[in-house]
Amino acid sequence: xxxxxxxxxxxxxxxxxxxxxxxxxxxxxxxxxxxxxxxxxxxxxxxxxxxxxxxxxxxxxxxxxxxxxxxxxxxxxxxxxxxxxxxxxxxxxxxxxxxxxxxxxxx
Amino acid sequence: xxxxxxxxxxxxxxxxxxxxxxxxxxxxxxxxxxxxxxxxxxxxxxxxxxxxxxxxxxxxxxxxxxxxxxxxxxxxxxxxxxxxxxxxxxxxxxxxxxxxxxxxxxxxxxxxxxxxxxxxxx
Numbered sequence: 001x002x003x004x005x006x007x008x009x010x011x012x013x014x015x016x017x018x019x020x021x022x023x024x025x026x027x028x029x030x031x032x033x034x035x036x037x038x039x040x041x042x043x044x045x046x047x048x049x050x051x052x053x054x055x056x057x058x059x060x061x062x063x064x065x066x067x068x069x070x071x072x073x074x075x076x077x078x079x080x081x082x083x084x085x086x087x088x089x090x091x092x093x094x095x096x097x098x099x100x101x102x103x104x105x106x107x
Numbered sequence: 108x109x110x111x112x113x114x115x116x117x118x119x120x121x122x123x124x125x126x127x128x129x130x131x132x133x134x135x136x137x138x139x140x141x142x143x144x145x146x147x148x149x150x151x152x153x154x155x156x157x158x159x160x161x162x163x164x165x166x167x168x169x170x171x172x173x174x175x176x177x178x179x180x181x182x183x184x185x186x187x188x189x190x191x192x193x194x195x196x197x198x199x200x201x202x203x204x205x206x207x208x209x210x211x212x213x214x215x216x217x218x219x220x221x222x223x224x225x226x227x228x229x
Contacts, residue, residue: 031213034213044144044152044202046215049209049211049213053211087151091213091214095169096142096154098151098153101151101152
């Protein structure tokens with residue numbers, strides 16, 4: 001199975017901060033990397049697909065980059081609704097696997 | 108409204124069984140593969156199983172293989188997860204998710220249900 005490792009596991013940030021989350025795959029996954037946001041008690045919500053394409057309706061302050069094994073999710077200016085947990089997920093090979101999550105908290 | 112609604116969760120004893128349902132509405136259900144993903148309390152997301160549009164291709168995570176059975180009824184717009192021989196480590200919120208194929212050739216989970224809590228405890 002391909003292991004997905006996110007860093008950091010959690011971070012504290014203030015409104016307006018630029019936030020960067022990294023995700024590393026244990027094997028090559030091309031750009032078959034998706035990012036999801038999950039608010040407490042809610043289902044995950046797709047943010048970015050294919051490493052860098054914004055899902056329809058997602059604010060442009062979110063961006064993704066990377067290919068191969070190393071990927072990044074960036075929030076350019078943190079908003080109140082962005083305090084949540086973020087997961088990367090590879091869809092290159094079965095079983096689909098997720099990172100352990102990065103919790104973005106209020107500083 | 109485009110949505111997935113799970114039902115059937117609850118408390119079950121170790122070794123017991125439970126069947127989850129996920130009812131789809133607002134889209135052509137038979138056009139999409141469907142998946143189950145679970146999340147243990149305070150933990151991350153773990154993929155569980157998938158089923159093809161016509162129900163003929165099925166895949167399971169190793170952790171549930173031989174114990175869980177995924178199925179679908181396209182006439183009822185519903186996907187099921189039959190869970191047998193449940194263990195304490197199966198305790199989780201179970202989400203059904205719609206899979207879509209992007210123009211880039213990647214598969215995404217672009218619609219999720221609200222989740223159904225399954226608690227395995229004596």
